[in-house]
Amino acid sequence: MKDFVQVSNSVTWTGVIDQDMKKFHGEELSIPNGTSYNSYLVRDEKTVLIDTVIYKEGYEWVSQLKKEINLNEIDYIIMNHSEPDHSGGLLELMREIPETPIVCTEKGMEILKKYYGKNWNFQTVKTGDRLNIGSKELIFVEMKMLHWPDSMLTYLTEENILFSNDAFGQHYANYGLFNDMSDQDQLNYECMKYYACILTPFSGILKNKLEEVLALDLKIDMICPSHGVIWRDNPLQIVQKYLKWCNNYSESQITIVYDTMWESTRKMAESIAEGISDVRQDIRVKLYNSGKNSENDIATEMFRSEGFLLGSSTINNGILPSMASLMESVKGLKFRDKKVGAFGSYGWNGKSLDILNEGLDEMGLERVSDGVKTMWNLDDEDREKCVEFGREFAKNLFVELL
Incomplete structure (x- = not known):
């Protein structure tokens, strides 16, 4: 002692x-x-x-x-x-x-x-x-x-x-x-x-x-x-x-959080990040796998961000457990004045995107779109769709600076 x-x-x-x-x-x-x-x-x-x-x-x-x-x-x-x-x-x-x-x-x-x-x-x-x-x-x-x-x-x-x-x-x-x-x-x-x-x-x-x-x-x-x-x-x-x-704090940062089964959702996250950087190269973009990083550290990065995006594969009519836990935690933290969006991949049931959107709405934050989802693996068209989603999210977030 x-x-x-x-x-x-x-x-x-x-x-x-x-x-x-x-x-x-x-x-x-x-x-x-x-x-x-x-x-x-x-x-x-x-x-x-x-x-x-x-x-x-x-x-x-x-x-x-x-x-x-x-x-x-x-x-x-x-x-x-x-x-x-x-x-x-x-x-x-x-x-x-x-x-x-x-x-x-x-x-x-x-x-x-x-x-x-x-x-x-x-x-x-x-x-x-x-x-x-x-x-x-x-x-x-x-x-x-x-x-x-x-x-x-x-x-x-x-x-x-x-x-x-x-x-x-x-x-x-x-x-x-x-x-x-x-x-x-x-x-x-x-x-x-x-x-x-x-x-x-x-x-x-x-x-x-x-x-x-x-x-x-x-x-x-x-x-x-x-x-x-x-x-x-x-x-x-x-x-x-x-x-x-305590005054709705944020920095020039976007945080992208995902969990993935066979890497498709990870690839989506990386493509979305590319689209954000196309619009604002000076913005700090951080990517986190919610299944491999501390939930509290991720929440801290979300707290300091102007906006964040959440992505998950669909599993058993739901989302991956680490993402579900993160969303429940963040809902209780009551972040304010942040723009948000969702993305997800699936095989035969694309419910993850709907579940993510519903969770974001429960947080009381401004969801800028209905999100983007892809089936199975990403082809060139899917990648471009994700890049464009990232571009649009960044434009919506920083419209006053463009």
Whole structure:
């Protein structure tokens, strides 16, 4: 277990780095770079622990915490969010200090009681409430549905540190701990992936909440999230990224996703990409086989695209399983302001195209045509039909630039 790290004069990082964790939310989210569970100890006249760690690390974490501090000296435990990756360590901790007050939102108390079946000493707070800990105060800001109904931020005055829980975090097991000690390309990608795959459905709420927090005019010198790096170098850079991402974000990119049985759908995807490039050579076109790539990585590329195309072979009156899973996932993410289309190959039953179109319509995105399909393998006529489909899609997408 990584040694605890001094973050500021009064704050110590008391978390866990988990480089072996490769899936999150059960098996739903791929996290190839691992993650961290960030907990923080704040010392003043009162001593406060902000968030805990995942349950599987609880025993070892409490053992290490005992070396850092006499647990009986902890005056308050702040739970910014009740999800088990942040609250799981409570079970081990509260065996040691069962009467210590747990500060959380009203909804947080409800969730913690339901998860752990314990009637601990809860103290509930709402936006604007303050906790005096000596020379400093903790100010609480509710962040309902970002991304659970109990979520909140905690702000430490004097040192101007924002403990943001899931907001502004990422799944990145960085032993350097701070953003200026990280691989910047990897960090930026993991931040976008975290937003795209977890927070996108709440973009409208997030936009309003960010504006509300900024209107408080709090000086922020450091942002300490519950996963990934601590933002100490230009910490507001991640806030600015969130402000862009929550506003129907896109880049000059088209993503083509397909799954294929005997390579015909792959050939269609490649021909469509050729047609797109005929129209706009400066556009970034990315192709992904949904059966061979991470569903979350593909969703991230779709999030950053101005438009995307989905293709599948027909199998048993349906579409290939990886494509069906991807579509269900993306439907829940509620992407906005993207143009979409579909394509597919078949032998004797061409239903895949209809199923793909129906799924795209359920996403609430603008489908630019009824798509294109081919039977068996592609001949020259089929290839040209796919190239032309790509051209038309690009023209529709970039009509204002042509």
